[in-house]
Amino acid sequence: SQSGKSTLLSIATSLFYQKLQLSNETANYLIIPINWLLHQIFLDDIQKIYQLMVTTTLSAIRGEHMEFIPIMGALQQWFLSLVTIPAFPPLPPVAIHFDPFPKDVVIGIGRRIHDSWNKKNGLEQFLFETMNFPVVMAHAFGFKNPVFVFDHFESCGYVIEPTDRFSDSQDPVNISNLLCRIADNCPFFIASQDDSEFFTIFTINDYKQLSTERMITPNSESREIMISNPQITLSID
Secondary structure (H helix, E strand, C coil): CCCCHHHHHHEEEEEHHHHHCCCCCCEEEEEEEEEHHHHHHHHHCHHHHHHHHHHHHHHHHHHHHHHHHHHHHHHHHHHHHHHCCCCCCCCCCHHHHHCCHHHHHHHHHHHHHHHCCCCCCEEEEHHHHHHHHHHHHHCCCCCEEEEEEEEEEEHHCCCECCCCCCCCCCCCEHHHHHHHHHHHHCEECCCCCCCHHHHHHHHCCCCCCCCCCCCEEEEEEECCCCCCCCCCCCCCC
């Protein structure tokens, strides 16, 4: 706690975005920032997790594609209604007649969400569609990939048990494990307080890890560690 993880995460992400600007690549990557500590209190509420992923993703798309601002409010309400209305709702007319808008792809995304939400054994599928929402929406709107920026990643280490809605689902679903599977195919920046727990579920061979663990002993209370202008190298890979 208070060791500078979030600050370093911000510096790294800002540097990455500056490189995207310099290489004229900002239109190819959608930044998805989530501080899981702020949302930890409702991780047992599946609908609120879904709402978080939808609103965060659409907000990011709105920032990169300002021409879609007129329809984003209606589109967000449509996606949120998929888990409240029994029948599959049609896209809002304002979105259908908006050109260019990937309506067929978006309808397909919505259909998978709605179908998994209404399946008794659809818990894992619905949570996968929820966490994968930034990926499919980024592709639908012409981005190569989302870029996940997760702070306090350990806060999403939550296991969701099947509820009455998903009464035929046998196994619980680990949110952090699911996110790791999805993020493994995208660029990502992740800060966590307990790296040992993180790497038990996320295996990656090529990474840069900065750690200050045990650099101050219990008998060195008057000492501090200061990292001035931390050196971060981002390669083309």
